[in-house]
Amino acid sequence: MNLEKILAISGKPGLYVLQVQTRTGFVAESLVDGKKITVNLKSNVSLLSEISIYTYEGEKPLSEIMQKIADKENKQPAISHKEDNATLTSYFKEILPDYDEERVYPSDIKKVLNWYNMLQAKGLVVDTVPAVAVEEEAAVVADAAPAKKEKVEKE
Template sequence: MNLEKILSISGKPGLYVLRVQTRTGFVAESLSDGKKITVNLKSNVSLLSEISIYTYDGEKPLVEIMEAIAVKHNYGQAISHKEDNATLLAYLKEILPNYDEDRVYASDVKKILNWYNTLQSKGLVVEETAASEAATEAVTEESVVAEKPKKTKTVKE
């Protein structure tokens, strides 16, 4: 699962994909409706790849937590983010047994599950080995096409 260009923009619902960086900010595309918006540098923007969850041992990257959710549900949809708080915290306890109960709130779990289900519905939650195999096949196909002999002109004498 690659979260490198997935953004959460404060004050805007849903997730966005970083498309183009500009002089004054960047252009992002909404995952929900595909509309492009411009975001200035003063906006509060979080890359999902940079987010971590507090544990008693330190911090755990969000990508690892989402990968654990994906494995638990066989890369399908997780439970709804609209469940009651006790259910959400119990669910997180299954996924991440040593999360810091004093610093991680039910609202955090709601965001994580909402983001996961959004990414999953858009086909962005895939098994790493399958994704790397698909990328390898694409590169192999490109190199096969590139290796075809070019026609050369022969000059008649």
């Protein structure tokens, strides 16, 4: 799942898509209502691609957690972020069994599930192809392209 241009802006509800950068900040479009807002550089903004969840072995990128939720739910909506804390922690334990329960709070789990459901509602929950596979495919295409060109020249 590509979260490169998806933003969470402190003090603003929902998620935003980065549209264009300006001298004093940037313009973002709300995923909830489609309205565009200008955000100055002093605002506390988090790129979802830079967010990680604590585990006992280290940290897991949010994109991996979102992909696990998508796989579990078959790209359908996850449970509501408004469920009680016991239900949320139990669900998250299924998704990420080794998450650090002392450092990942129920409020964090609510945010992740809320964000996932917002992205899913907008059709942004898609399979991601591992970077290695993309590089291998590009190499195959690059190797095949000159061979085709030679055949054309010989004919």
